[in-house]
Amino acid sequence: MIASLQIERMLVTRGPHVLYDEPFHRGVNIIHGSNGSGKSSIADFIFFGLGGDLREWKESASRAENVYLQVATPSGTLTLRREVSTDPARPMSIFFGPMSDGLAAAAEGWQHLPYRRPDHGYSFSQVLFKAIGLPESISDGSSNITMHQILRLLYVDQLTPVQRMFRVENFDTWQTRQAVGDLLLGIGGYDLFDKQIDLRETEQRYKEAVASYRSLVAIASGYGENILIEHITAAIAQMDDERIALLNSIETLTAAGDDPDDQDRLKSVRSQNSKDYNVARRNVSRLESEIETLEYEVADAEEFIKHLKQSISDFDDAALTFAALGHLAFEFCPSCFAPVEPKEIGHCELCNAKRTDGEEDSRTLAVRLDLEMQLKESEALQADREADLSTKQAALRVARQAMRRATSTVEFERMGAVTGRESAIAELSRKVGFIDSQLEGLQKRLELSRRIDAASIAKEDLNNRITRLKGEIEAIQRAQNKRKLSAYTLVSKQAKGLLDQDLQEHSDFGDIEHVSFSFADDWVAINGEKNRAGSASGMVILKNSFALAMLTSSLIDKQFKLPRWMLFDNIEDKGMVEERSWNFQRLIVRQSAQFEQPHQIIFTTSKIAPELDGSDLVVGRRYTRAARSLN
Known part of the structure; x- marks a missing residue:
């Protein structure tokens, strides 16, 4: 097109x-x-x-x-x-x-x-x-290329300084100007622009990752060598063994006697543990039910998405058929098979409505956009459902683990006898609590160590991504060089031809050998001089000639997207x-x-x-x- x-x-x-x-x-x-x-x-x-x-x-x-x-x-x-x-x-x-x-x-x-x-x-x-x-902007980076950005080059207004090609605005970037210019000259789509934006953002994220890594290392420096993951996991395993031994001692002491007050206290603990078990069980049941519903919705939506994709494919096939065959003349009604009276030229063969040039193409575009929008929204909602399903499945794993712990506690109480010496149990319980607090501290230290490792990996990944993006940008630029040379040369030749026809008695350009320009830097130059014109009116002629040269070049070269x-x-x-x-x-x-x-x-x-x-x-x-x- x-x-x-x-x-x-x-x-x-x-x-x-x-x-x-x-x-x-x-x-x-x-x-x-x-x-x-x-x-x-x-x-x-x-x-x-x-x-x-x-x-x-x-x-x-x-x-x-x-x-x-x-x-x-x-x-x-x-x-x-x-x-x-x-x-x-x-x-x-x-x-x-x-x-x-x-x-x-x-x-x-x-x-x-x-x-x-x-x-x-x-x-x-x-x-x-x-x-x-125009090529559709797909990525988030390309969403910066809007009709406004295109029109900045197609609308030569009075307020913009005559030295600039693009309509002036705040927060202008060279990447956007280069992308718009190259897009309109048919040099490429958005690949180069997307990767340049990606590189800029990745370099910023790399700086932030380096700062985050250094901050975490500074916090961890107070722990010395004990911040290593293998040291922490060994310490956690040792304390887990000590905790199990203490719990076994508590179990032994509970068999020593049957103080009525201790029995009442134990009943209260057992009641609370039973409540915790019931809460965990209901949580698991709720999550299983929600997951089952979500899995059904995901499967149903997947079928609808397949239907929409097929509808778009059928629609395109129908459009191609119409383009090949044109308007069909019906002898009989396709619904009731009654004879159809001949219609006037330019009218629908069935309903006799008058056709307007371009109207059917507009309706075709509207229907296809509606189907594409339904597909896009359905896929976005499906992604949300799948993310929700993944979250609930993860939550279910955690809930089942919690239910297993609650079940073990209840089963342990059912197997145990009435409590014995309170003071001994209290002392042992205090030691268990102390170990629990140490385990909590070790767990936090382990988490810090894991964050440092994750930050180090993220920093390295970002550095590798920067290297890869730079290589891909160079590859795209090399691939575009031939087309870019052809398009730029044509615009330059057209601009020179227009400037050569300026009134000689008013021209202040001198001998024009070539016209060069840069979308990224937003300038046009004659013989390499950006301010070759000696007057403001001369700069207006130069700016307008360049804009007109882009238009005439697009009428010569069909690859232009202007x-x-x-x-x-x-x-x-x-x-x-x-x-x-x-x-x-x-x-x-x-x-x-x-x-x-x-x-x-x-x-x-x-x-x-x-x-x-x-x-x-x-x-x-x-x-x-x-x-x-x-x-």
């Missing part, structure tokens, strides 16, 4: 009032108006409507409540809706069909999706990636003379006309080239301060 995106209509509302409602088209779309007339607000609404995270709105734009976008994708027509707010990470509602149907549909007809990936289900970025034809779409809101920014702006506008139109592949370029201008003013390329009317873009 070739990645593609096209805006077909944008609607901005405040309650029942329409603030903006205009259709867009393939190719070049020009938003024209004087400075301060609201052109940038329209660009911001497009950015926000597609999934950008916009929090600061111009005063006129802040009056809006909802932004609707009808977009065409390879998977069909979608309608997107977002509520305008200063809150970050706003969710999105998606209707799988044209806007006219979406506006008439009930709330249940829309899918409400969060900004960030939830534990169960999809984020709106995941759905849009699938519809547009969705054949670009938005410019700075055509004549930084005091550019109108002749230079006109030249770049004409360049955009000429470049667009060279390609038959579907694409869309949207740009705003206050200095429209004379021959473009009033043409079919202009979207809406000319906006002024008195008649702004938002009604």
